[in-house]
Amino acid sequence: MSGRRWPERGSAGVAVLFDVDGTLVDTNYLHTLAWSRALADAGEWAPMNAIHRLVGMGGDQLVPHLLGHSNDAVLAARPGRYRELMPEARVFPGARRLLTALARQGAQVVLATSSPKDELEAMVALLDVGSAISHTTNGDDVDRTKPHADVFECALERAGLGPDDAVVVGDSVWDVEAAGRAGIRMVAVETGGFAAAELRTAGADAVYHDVGELLDSVKRSERC
Secondary structure (H helix, E strand, C coil), rough: CCCCCCCCCCCCCCCEEEECEECCCCCHHHHHHHHHHHHHHHCCCHHHHHHCEEEEEEEHHHHHHCCCCCCCHHHHHHHHHHHHHHHHEECCCCCCCHHHHHHHHHHHEECCCCCCCCHHHHHHHCCHHHCCCCCCCCCHHHCCCCCCCCHHHHHHHHHHHCCHHHHEECCHHHHHHHHHCCCCCEEEHHCCCHHHHHHHHHHEEECCHHHHHHHHHHHHHHHC
């Protein structure tokens, strides 16, 4: 991680800010399908590969980037379309153990997503890690969603820490961009569909295949 240490056992004043969709929970392609159906509901169309490339942005950012104009009907249709697909969401292997291992080491675990509050609450229930999560922040808490830095800055405020005392874990170039704007170092995983080379080019300090591989790194640090 560019010479910067991963939070160590018993370290005080360290926060790990996690994106949720595509990072801890396998939902990015469900979001892609939900957006595709919402577009159709509103009489719009875009190829799914283009939609997927923008997943990780908040809807207020995604729609104009995708279509070149805003469309409130798309935004209104998407939540219902996503709720239809939510039962298919699965936690990535190692995600629960990673969160609990970091909490055991003394880090504050903060979930920081551009998704709305109700969707975050569903993912928290699915993760089912209890008190391992110190704080959460979501798209309803901020004026601007990712790739703006607001979600991560709000997460830092809730943790009571500055950017030098935190690391972001996310899956998209939009997470990387938002972390960079907030001045926070960034660890990326490939499970959202972005390749390692893309994530490194965007500015990630380190890239892991998935949170399971990241968990292995954390466990090694526990043994040191």
